[in-house]
Amino acid sequence: MASKKVLGLTAATAALVLGLTACGNGGGEDGGGDGGGEEFTYGILYPQSGNLAFLGPPQITAAEYAISEINDAGGILGTEVPDIVEGDEAGDNAQANQAANNLVADEVNAVIGAAASGMTQATYDTITGANIVQCSGSNTSAALSDIDDNGYYFRTAPSDSLSAVVMARKIVEAGHQSVGLVARGDDYGAGYAENLQTELEALGAEVVANETYDPEATTFDSVVGGITNEEPDAVALIAFEEGAQVIAQMLEGGIEGEQLFITDGLNDPELGATVNESDPDAINGVTGVAPSADNPEFSEGLSEFNPELEVTQFAPQVYDCVTSIALAAEAAGSVEAADYVAELPNVTRPEGTECTTFAECRDLLADGEEINYQGVSGNIDFDDNGDPTAATFEIFAFGDDGHEILAYEEHSLND
Template identity: 35%
Template structure:
């Protein structure tokens, strides 16, 4: 089973979600074999057809230019290949649909927060008159460029930003994401750690919007389950020495440690296990759930667990994305990148415009957030329906998305994974 959650698509519900870590009152509907609890009854709040914009019937002749700022370098570089492959696959299939919309993608690097690569990349992309920019993967990086992008009237769409701070951010209704807020991942992670029998928890946390937001949600969930966080150690991007943080965690002797980092896990995990902490009591997150077969000694983290947003990868999508990049070893956020690209194209088609502001007006609608459209999973069917003036509700490989008025997905799946002796992970829930 997987952990499935829905949040009501209303401003009041979103505000409650934002306050979840503090108030302990959830507007999410959860069902989880991972937590061992009895799932509450599931309810639906239908999309509001009255908010839907009209869709012009007829053929289109549109050329859509999209840029990406995905990590080709920096502490999240391992996410770059699957994300760029997801975008490339979507662009290929959109063009192959031959429905009157041709998409061109310009790929640029986001770097990480220790560099100014993202700003340089965004400046370059805006000079080329892109309608939308996909990325960054890092929430911290996106915060450095979101104002620059949205001020230009361009859609900013991330496949992997999970910081809760984006929900209420003043973005002129131009920011969107296919990844759920870390209020959800933190709740799932905290509950999973408690369900595994830990009563005390240590946190090693990247000091940026992603790390601190996820840590806060994890802590709130774990404590609500009766546990106690006995150590919470922060570090900054670019730090190379973690001795003080690891010593403090070891001194607290927690039952479990959640490693909320990016690529720094390659340094801190061997150091922590080498100091005597059991590798099977570690918990990873989406920022570092990776293949460590070439980095760690065999068996170093056997039994360690981690969380990652997204449903189980479908075989058909795996084959299609591998045809784009046969060297992919990790598929994290590839489906979300694919769906971000598809939604931008469908919104442009629905608007019959490649202006960023026009695309943004239709993004929620084609995702099923408004309009009560028919569910579609095939690109050809989606374009055909739009050309006939019909409303659609796109469901892609990342699952149902259903964007709300903040640009957040209101339906999401969080997978539970476990590491084997070879330091690779597989889905267990």
């Protein structure tokens, strides 16, 4: 499809004439001006319940942390950002869409989330169809690159088309040439598995089995049997929390921990206890790949902001969604999405002056400079689909010391 992210003047003007379905706090009467002292209100759609609830705390914490730093610097367009409006995606399409409708009714100026790619698939039409910018820090489904979002959907997490390349390289680098794939039977699982198989075969490995499963299933005997019967020397599991049961059954079926490679949906320090409460070390040797950030300063600041936070996965990317949107509003001089959406790619483009904080970048904009916001998750550089073109990945593993990060690696689509 044609480039989605550069809105034409006609489209933007038409959106304003129609008054927008969601015009932001204050009714949007000053749209296109200096903000008129209007508040910029963020909504967030994240898993407060459901099988990805463990990702909820880092999502809301990162968003609140970003807003606190924006407010410490004087707010957006000189006005303090109010408390974020929350909605629960809950791992359920209907409930997620109802939460999205509530955020639209609350006339938020931007929505952070959803966390899960499937929940974004269920809600983006509601949100972007209302001409509200939506930015997810954790959506990775490759299918989201080409959605009909009217140019209003962005993400700071890399597409699975890039994650799968990194995973395939890790498998082959470990010496494996015969690989079995097991994936959730949804857009996330199917897209990741397709890209992973393509890259594995390009690297000379053979995919001897490619199994999918119903995430709502209570047993995975047929899937595990389909893998073990082919006797692969490595197995890649593309799953969320339910994958713990798949791992348990594969270990019982004779697959060793050293043969298992997992994705970000299972990047949980407590995975061993979830798989086998009486023997958490049963997963020792399991290796994983997840989008991440090599930024100790951010990690320390986030920990100080919320000392009780245990899981930080995708927190940097969520922080970058909030901050890049704030900078786009500053660049446009407006809280209205129809005004600032075209600035989102611009504030991250390499042609601008590099800057790393909201305050620094805002001041450069005030001086008339173009900026290149360098996110806490790394370089973003939104492309015409609203995707980041580069990302940092963590290679993690489980061993005698539990969950540990082996390395951080930067990869781009041009590698």
